[in-house]
Amino acid sequence: MKDSAENKREVSPQGEAAKKMKNLEKQMGELKNQVEALAEASPENKIALIVFSGELDKVLAAFIIATGAAAMGMDVVMFFTFWGTPILRDKGKKVGGKDFMGKMFGAMLPKGTSEVKLSKMNMAGMGTAMMKSLMKKKNVASLEQMLELAAELGVRIHICEMSMDLMGFKREEMIEYPNLTFCGVAKFMEEAQNSKVQLFI
Amino acid sequence: MGEEITVDKVMDLKGLACPMPVVKVSKGIKEVEIGQVIEAVTTDPGSLADFPAWARTSGNEILKTDQEEGVIRFYIKRKA
Numbered sequence: 421m422k423d424s425a426e427n428k429r430e431v432s433p434q435g436e437a438a439k440k441m442k443n444l445e446k447q448m449g450e451l452k453n454q455v456e457a458l459a460e461a462s463p464e465n466k467i468a469l470i471v472f473s474g475e476l477d478k479v480l481a482a483f484i485i486a487t488g489a490a491a492m493g494m495d496v497v498m499f500f501t502f503w504g505t506p507i508l509r510d511k512g513k514k515v516g517g518k519d520f521m522g523k524m525f526g527a528m529l530p531k532g533t534s535e536v537k538l539s540k541m542n543m544a545g546m547g548t549a550m551m552k553s554l555m556k557k558k559n560v561a562s563l564e565q566m567l568e569l570a571a572e573l574g575v576r577i578h579i580c581e582m583s584m585d586l587m588g589f590k591r592e593e594m595i596e597y598p599n600l601t602f603c604g605v606a607k608f609m610e611e612a613q614n615s616k617v618q619l620f621i
Numbered sequence: 622m623g624e625e626i627t628v629d630k631v632m633d634l635k636g637l638a639c640p641m642p643v644v645k646v647s648k649g650i651k652e653v654e655i656g657q658v659i660e661a662v663t664t665d666p667g668s669l670a671d672f673p674a675w676a677r678t679s680g681n682e683i684l685k686t687d688q689e690e691g692v693i694r695f696y697i698k699r700k701a
Contacts, residue, residue, distance in 0.1 A: 488640035491647035492678045560638045569644065 466495040467617040474503030474530065475539035476548060482621045483566035490573035499608045501580035505587060506530050508579060510595045522588020529587065533563035571598050578603050626684055626696050629657040635664045642668045643675050650681060650699050658684065661695045668693060
């Protein structure tokens with residue numbers, strides 16, 4: 421009896437220390453999990469742009485921001501939707517098999533970067549022509565050059581599948597661009613959620 | 622006399638408009654070694670604000686900025 425009581429007294433401080441260590445380990449583990457979760461939730465050095473507009477000035481602004489951000493070392497995603505979609509059509513590609521509405525939309529909307537107009541002061545195309553010549557004179561890159569530069573800098577382009585379907589565009593008539601992705605809102609939201617900057621243009 | 626800056630590469634970015642000077646310099650700096658210096662020459666007044674902003678975010682250092690008659694010279698040390 422006496423022996424066992426002594427043993428108990430000797431064991432108990434050690435047992436307590438072990439218990440404390442275990443607690444500490446548990447807390448450390450929890451902390452580690454929390455830090456990992458935080459790191460996962462914190463935004464990356466990334467920008468997500470929605471290009472909704474289909475006019476020269478607005479799309480140019482979108483491309484200037486996109487290429488500038490890429491130059492600053494950011495990961496860049498551009499999501500083209502609605503009026504932004506026809507800009508990514510290839511003027512040289514022809515596809516058949518469209519229904520009446522598809523043909524109408526196809527004919528009325530700009531086919532590629534060369535056909536887009538200014539959002540203001542278009543003046544039946546005169547304003548746009550003047551702006552284009554002014555851009556050339558002032559060494560401002562054209563939309564065509566911007567698209568090329570964006571590809572070179574690794575800017576990713578996503579196209580809204582629903583807009584394509586709505587306007588009757590087919591994948592085969594879109595431009596050649598590295599890793600061109602056709603997607604929906606969920607893909608954009610996944611990109612936007614962990615981006616530092618999100619813009620709607 | 623200030624201390625001399627040894628330039629390892631010169632980039633002529635005169636006449637270029639936003640965002641080209643920053644785009645080109647971000648490419649150009651990767652062509653020199655870390656610790657080397659490039660001299661970037663621009664005529665875009667916006668680059669006076671843009672280059673320091675680019676340098677801060679990309680982790681490079683602007684050693685000196687010279688400006689005369691509409692020509693701006695940046696001496697940039699590659700640090701990252």
